[in-house]
Each structure stands twice: as structure tokens, then as C-alpha cells.
Amino acid sequence: MNIPMLNLKRQYDYMKKDIDDAISKCLNHQQWIMGPEVYDFEKNCSEFLGIKHCIGCSSGTEAIVLALRAIAISQGKEFFSKDDLIITTPFTFTATGDAILRSGATPVFVDIELNSFNIAPEKIKKYLENDKKKRVCGIVVVHLYGIPCNMDEICKLASEHGVFIIEDVAQAFGGKWKEKKLGTIGNAGAFSFFPSKNLGCFGDGGMVSTSDDKIAEIVRILIKHGGKDKYNVDFLGYNARLDTIQAAVLLARMKFVDEFNNRRKSIAKRYNNFLSEIKEIKTPEIKEGSVFHQYTIRVPEEKRDTLQKFLKEKGISTMVYYPVCLHEMKLFNNRAIFENLSSAERVSRQVISLPIDPLMTEQEQDYVIANIKEFFQKNYGV
Ligand SMILES: Cc1ncc(COP(=O)(O)O)c(C=O)c1O
Known part of the structure; x- marks a missing residue:
């Protein structure tokens, strides 16, 4: 798939x-x-x-x-x-x-809140x-x-x-x-x-x-x-x-925006139901007003890139939004003020966003979920 x-x-x-x-x-x-x-x-x-x-x-x-x-x-x-x-x-x-x-x-x-x-x-x-x-x-x-x-x-x-x-x-x-x-x-x-x-x-x-x-x-x-x-x-x-x-x-x-936002939210809930069982994954909170532009989980940073590679081999695209914080970019050198941004830095090494097309079928969602489960079971016996 x-x-x-x-x-x-x-x-x-x-x-x-x-x-x-x-x-x-x-x-x-x-x-x-x-x-x-x-x-x-x-x-x-x-x-x-x-x-x-x-x-x-x-x-x-x-x-x-x-x-x-x-x-x-x-x-x-x-x-x-x-x-x-x-x-x-x-x-x-x-x-x-x-x-x-x-x-x-x-x-x-x-700095940011780790959870939101x-x-x-x-x-x-x-x-x-x-x-x-x-x-x-x-x-x-x-x-x-x-x-x-x-x-x-x-x-x-x-x-x-x-x-x-x-x-x-x-x-x-x-x-x-x-x-x-x-x-x-x-x-x-x-x-x-x-x-x-x-x-x-x-x-x-x-x-x-x-x-x-x-x-x-x-x-x-x-x-x-x-x-x-x-x-x-x-x-x-x-x-x-x-x-x-x-x-x-x-x-x-x-005309379709509310319908599509609701579909995104249903997919997010479904992902959460299945993925929250995996203790190495931190699933996002389903807040009332969220519209799930991205469905983004946090995984231990040493496993993030191998998970992404594993899913890619299974035909599943994922994205890392964002691998580099703004204060770490050359553009902002000497142009910005900041102190301790440890939560943002940590999150940038842990996040991975999963496919969340509003018209994704349950079968497609199940395929993503099953492969993530397989990754953690096979590699880490979780
Ligand atoms: C958080 C955020 N701000 C600003 C922008 C800029 O929007 P645009 O790509 O339409 O210029 C984007 C879009 O990519 C974004 O995700």
C-alpha cells in the first residue's frame, strides 16, 4: 500500500x-x-x-x-x-x-509546552x-x-x-x-x-x-x-x-471545510485509540477546538529516524515538522533574542507527523497503525 x-x-x-x-x-x-x-x-x-x-x-x-x-x-x-x-x-x-x-x-x-x-x-x-x-x-x-x-x-x-x-x-x-x-x-x-x-x-x-x-x-x-x-x-x-x-x-x-476538519479529527481519535497502547509513543491531546492540520506524535529521539525509514519502506509517508528550531537557523543568528529553549529543542528531535488526509479510508489508517505497532514490537519488544 x-x-x-x-x-x-x-x-x-x-x-x-x-x-x-x-x-x-x-x-x-x-x-x-x-x-x-x-x-x-x-x-x-x-x-x-x-x-x-x-x-x-x-x-x-x-x-x-x-x-x-x-x-x-x-x-x-x-x-x-x-x-x-x-x-x-x-x-x-x-x-x-x-x-x-x-x-x-x-x-x-x-519556550513551548511539551504537550501542546x-x-x-x-x-x-x-x-x-x-x-x-x-x-x-x-x-x-x-x-x-x-x-x-x-x-x-x-x-x-x-x-x-x-x-x-x-x-x-x-x-x-x-x-x-x-x-x-x-x-x-x-x-x-x-x-x-x-x-x-x-x-x-x-x-x-x-x-x-x-x-x-x-x-x-x-x-x-x-x-x-x-x-x-x-x-x-x-x-x-x-x-x-x-x-x-x-x-x-x-x-x-x-463548503467542505467543516466536513474535512471533522474527518481529520475522527482520524486523529482513531490513531490515538490504537497508538496510545504503545508506551513509547506520546499521542496528541484531542482538544475540543483542534483541527488536526497535522497528527503529530512524539517518540524517543533515538528511534524517530529509524521509525520514519521503516514506514517509508512500507510505503507510508511521514514528515518531521520541524527538525530545526528557528533560533538554531543561520537566518536568526544575531537577529533574535532567546534563552533556554530546551522543550522546543527536545520536541524537534522527537516529533513525527503521520498521514492525515481527510478522505483516508479506515483500511489505510489501519495499515499505518499496524506498521507502527510492528516497528515497536519487532525492534523493541514493546
Ligand atoms: C505556521 C505557519 N506560518 C506561516 C506559514 C506561511 O504560509 P505560506 O506558505 O502560505 O506563505 C505556514 C505555511 O507553510 C505555516 O505553517
Whole structure:
């Protein structure tokens, strides 16, 4: 059997009629830049998420940069400066950290919680309390693997210290913290529609969500070069619009997003039922608002790579998200602040993500489970 991490072709076949019709409409109207689908999609997202503004843009990375720049501009500066510190997690995709650098600010990496993989509120608290010069201006949280961060604690800290929150929701479209959709809790949310995401398009795409009129207005300006008038510009902006054709694909796929998120969750529960029997595996917690962008387990670090190799030989793809923490990358050398990040470092050596295609059959799931069991029984007699 051959089991990829995701089977995008199978997903396309499942929604083929909706997607083909949506693309065909674009072919007929030919409004490729800011066509009607972009505005329809933004409106749909606003309703779905329960937030006033959603602004499509060219990628999830740009969404974080746009949100940060909009906050800087709303505070009267075009970019942040190196003296402006933004707290974030070192255990994420590079884009979270490089977007902070691109906004002009300095990232401060604080450690994560071993169990949720997300930034640890008590570490944020500690840093904020020691920040006597009040250099920290914001926090970028990441709902990694679709698992919500503890937003009650983080919002409390942000309001006590007067700092903003941006949610990196790249991996968590449709996820929730209590009654609220992720991306609607901080000052702004940054979404990615990269093809493999819970809501993905057929190329790059992203979106900023916010309830703040000023931030929304500035993001709209920044995505088209930095001026209300494209030919008379105020700020250093970007060409970062969401393509009409991507918006059309997203509109069609959005009809399936709750169904697909529920399917992911059922697969995660099923994996957990069987894999939690193996004492060397630490299975993820099934939190209420999780949308399982990834199903990620922790295994003893000396066994992780051999497990991955064993599964590959059986035709099962797996991925390590992420083998290198941000503070260990050359990019962040002398550009970031951090102290002890031992949990993030440890987790980066232990994690392995299993296939979690929403349309995976039970037979395919069983094959993955059986092979993981076989690996531990055969090699370690567990
Ligand atoms: C946590 C996180 N942040 C940001 C991004 C960047 O999104 P994009 O690839 O759309 O630029 C990604 C996507 O890969 C991500 O996983």
C-alpha cells in the first residue's frame, strides 16, 4: 500500500464539480485581478469566522508581514525598529519568524509546552515581567498543527502589558478556542491557503482577519503597493493580492471545510485509540477546538529516524515538522533574542507527523497503525 501524507488528487475528485464550475466562471468573466470571487470569498470568511474584516492576500507569509506592518503604521511608524521586540515560538515554520524580521522588529523566542507544542504562556509572562524597558510591543502566537494556543492566558498577559497579539492561523483554519474561531481573538489573524492547508487553494494564497477598521484599511492599502490610489502611494507596500482564480477555488472548497476538519479529527481519535497502547509513543491531546492540520506524535529521539525509514519502506509517508528550531537557523543568528529553549529543542528531535488526509479510508489508517505497532514490537519488544 502507498500512503501519502495527503492525497490532493482524491480531494479534488471529491469536489470536482464545484471546483470546475468555479474555475469555469473565471474563464468566462476574465477578471483575474480583484474579481468578484475575491470579495465573495472574503465575505464568506467573515461570516464563517465571525469577524468584521477578512482581506485576501498572496500567501500566509505575506499575511503575517501585512498584519505586523499595519499595526506599525497604525502606531505612526512605517516599520517597527530593532528595538521593538515581538515574542513568538521557536517551534514553527520559518515564515513566522522571518515575517517579524521583515516588519523591522526583533523576534524573541520563548519556550513551548511539551504537550501542546505551542508557546508556553508562563514563559511569555516571565519575559514580559522582566522587560523593564518595555521594549516588547507584541506577541505572535502560532496554533501549530491546528492545536489552539491557550488564548485566555495569552490575552490576559497582552492586555496587562499593553502589547498586541497576532495569531498565525496558517495551520488552523476552522479551529476554535472555546466559542471563538481561531484568528478572531488577537488584534489580527494571518491565514495561509497553501495547497496542503486545511483550506488550501491551487497555488499560494493567504488572508488577514481583524475586527479593527484601521488595521483592515491599511492592509487593503499595503496589498496593492501601499496607496489608496495605486498611482499615488503613501507607504512602502507590496503586490500581494489574492488571485481571483484562487479565491474561486477557495470558495468552492470552503463548503467542505467543516466536513474535512471533522474527518481529520475522527482520524486523529482513531490513531490515538490504537497508538496510545504503545508506551513509547506520546499521542496528541484531542482538544475540543483542534483541527488536526497535522497528527503529530512524539517518540524517543533515538528511534524517530529509524521509525520514519521503516514506514517509508512500507510505503507510508511521514514528515518531521520541524527538525530545526528557528533560533538554531543561520537566518536568526544575531537577529533574535532567546534563552533556554530546551522543550522546543527536545520536541524537534522527537516529533513525527503521520498521514492525515481527510478522505483516508479506515483500511489505510489501519495499515499505518499496524506498521507502527510492528516497528515497536519487532525492534523493541514493546
Ligand atoms: C505556521 C505557519 N506560518 C506561516 C506559514 C506561511 O504560509 P505560506 O506558505 O502560505 O506563505 C505556514 C505555511 O507553510 C505555516 O505553517
